[in-house]
Amino acid sequence: MDVIVIGEPLVEFSAPAPLTDADTFRLSFSGDALNAAVAAAATGAHVALVTRVGDDEFGERLIRFAAAHGVDTRWMRPGPGSTGAYAVGADPGGERAFAYMRAGSAASRMGPADVAAAPLGEARVLLVSGVTAALSPSCAHAVRHAAEIVAAAGGAVVYDPNFRGRLTTPGQAAAALAAVAPHATLVTPSCPGDSLPLLGTADAAATARAALRLGARAVAVTQGAAGVLLASGDAPPEAIPAVPAPVVVDQTGAGDAFAGTVAARLATGAPLRAAVRAGMAAAAVSLAGQGGTGRIATPHEIDGLL
Numbered sequence: 001m002d003v004i005v006i007g008e009p010l011v012e013f014s015a016p017a018p019l020t021d022a023d024t025f026r027l028s029f030s031g032d033a034l035n036a037a038v039a040a041a042a043t044g045a046h047v048a049l050v051t052r053v054g055d056d057e058f059g060e061r062l063i064r065f066a067a068a069h070g071v072d073t074r075w076m077r078p079g080p081g082s083t084g085a086y087a088v089g090a091d092p093g094g095e096r097a098f099a100y101m102r103a104g105s106a107a108s109r110m111g112p113a114d115v116a117a118a119p120l121g122e123a124r125v126l127l128v129s130g131v132t133a134a135l136s137p138s139c140a141h142a143v144r145h146a147a148e149i150v151a152a153a154g155g156a157v158v159y160d161p162n163f164r165g166r167l168t169t170p171g172q173a174a175a176a177l178a179a180v181a182p183h184a185t186l187v188t189p190s191c192p193g194d195s196l197p198l199l200g201t202a203d204a205a206a207t208a209r210a211a212l213r214l215g216a217r218a219v220a221v222t223q224g225a226a227g228v229l230l231a232s233g234d235a236p237p238e239a240i241p242a243v244p245a246p247v248v249v250d251q252t253g254a255g256d257a258f259a260g261t262v263a264a265r266l267a268t269g270a271p272l273r274a275a276v277r278a279g280m281a282a283a284a285v286s287l288a289g290q291g292g293t294g295r296i297a298t299p300h301e302i303d304g305l306l
C-alpha cells in the first residue's frame with residue numbers, strides 16, 4: 001500500500017456563480033480526501049481511501065466514482081447515516097464560497113475503530129487533513145491515532161491543515177495541528193489561509209518556523225501563484241516558484257491535488273523537493289477543471305510541466 005487517505009468524500013454541487021444566485025449546479029464528487037486520493041491514484045500509486053459513506057444512493061455512487069479513478073475502495077464502508085454534500089460557488093469578488101450539508105454524516109461518525117480496521121501498518125504514507133479532524137471529536141481522535149500508528153510503523157505522515165471556518169474554530173484546528181505535527185513527515189499549510197488562523201502569521205517563513213517548532217520534520221507552505229516555501233530542519237528554506245497553470249477555470253481542489261500527489265510521489269521513493277514540485281504541477285493542471293475532481297493530472301502532464 002503506497003498511500004492511505006482518511007477523510008470524507010462529498011457529493012459536490014458546483015456553480016461558477018455566487019451561491020446566493022446560482023440555480024444550476026454541476027453534480028460531481030469531491031471533498032478534500034477524495035480529491036487527494038484520486039490525484040494520488042492518477043500517479044499510478046496504490047491508494048486506499050478510508051471512510052464511511054452514506055447508506056444511500058450517493059454513497060454507492062461515491063464508491064463507484066472512487067473505483068473508476070483507481071482508488072482502492074475496500075475501506076469505504078456504507079453507513080450508518082447519510083452521505084455528506086457541499087455546494088461551491090464564487091462570491092461577487094471571485095473568491096470561492098462553500099456551503100456544507102454534512103453535519104452528522106456517516107463519515108463524521110468515524111473513529112478509532114475505523115482506523116483499527118485499516119491496513120495502516122502497511123502504508124508507506126498516511127495523508128490526513130484538518131478537515132477530517134474537524135468533522136467530529138471521534139474523527140479528530142481517529143486522525144491522531146492513525147498518525148501515531150503509521151509513524152510508529154516507520155511510514156510517513158503528511159498533514160494538510162486545510163482550515164475551514166465553517167467546520168471548526170482556529171483554536172480547535174490549531175490543537176489538531178499540534179497533535180499531529182510531532183508525527184508528521186510533512187505539513188502543508190497554505191499561507192495565509194491556514195497560517196493566519198492556526199499559527200497567527202501571514203508570513204511564509206514564520207509559518208514554516210512555527211510548524212517546525214511544533215515537531216513536523218518538514219513544511220511546504222503553499223502560497224498559490226507565489227509558489228511554495230519548503231523548509232526542513234536540516235536545510236535553509238527554499239522558495240520554489242509556482243508552476244504556471246496552462247488553463248485556469250476553478251481553483252477548487254488544487255491544494256488537495258498538491259497534497260495527494262506529494263504523498264504519492266513520496267510513497268514511491270521521490271526525494272521531498274521532487275515530490276513537492278510534482279505536487280505543484282498537478283495542482284496547476286487541476287485548475288483547468290470545475291470542482292474538486294474536474295481535472296486530474298496524468299503523470300505525463302506532471303512530468304511535462306517540470
Ligand SMILES: O=C(O)C(=O)C[C@H](O)[C@H](O)COP(=O)(O)O
Nearest residue numbers: 030031032252253254255256292
Ligand atoms: O471544504 C471541504 O470540506 C471540502 O472537502 C471541499 C473541497 O472540495 C475542498 O476543501 C477543496 O480544497 P482546496 O484544495 O483547498 O481547494
